[in-house]
Amino acid sequence: MSDNLSAQQLLRIRSKLETVVNEQPNTRQAESAAAALQRMREGEYGYCVECGDEISAARLAAKPDVALCVDCEALQDEEDA
Ligand SMILES: [Zn+2]
Numbered sequence: 617m618s619d620n621l622s623a624q625q626l627l628r629i630r631s632k633l634e635t636v637v638n639e640q641p642n643t644r645q646a647e648s649a650a651a652a653l654q655r656m657r658e659g660e661y662g663y664c665v666e667c668g669d670e671i672s673a674a675r676l677a678a679k680p681d682v683a684l685c686v687d688c689e690a691l692q693d694e695e696d697a
Pocket of ligand 1: 664665666667668669684685686687688689
């Protein structure tokens with residue numbers, strides 16, 4: 617679990633993710649939020665799924681379902697372009 621996030625922040629983020637899953641079922645957002653909740657259960661939340669780097673608390677707070685660090689996201693954007 618990321619050291620950057622306090623338990624309270626984590627709780628807030630979890631309830632945000634659960635709200636998305638419950639209120640917007642069958643959307644990409646819900647899918648991504650469910651994946652984030654799954655990572656939380658496995659203790660992997662807050663780490664980039666590509667490189668394993670820690671994702672900053674500010675980034676997680678702004679985008680709770682984010683799965684990639686800034687570097688990996690930039691790489692992915694380049695591939696998509
Ligand atoms: Zn990464």
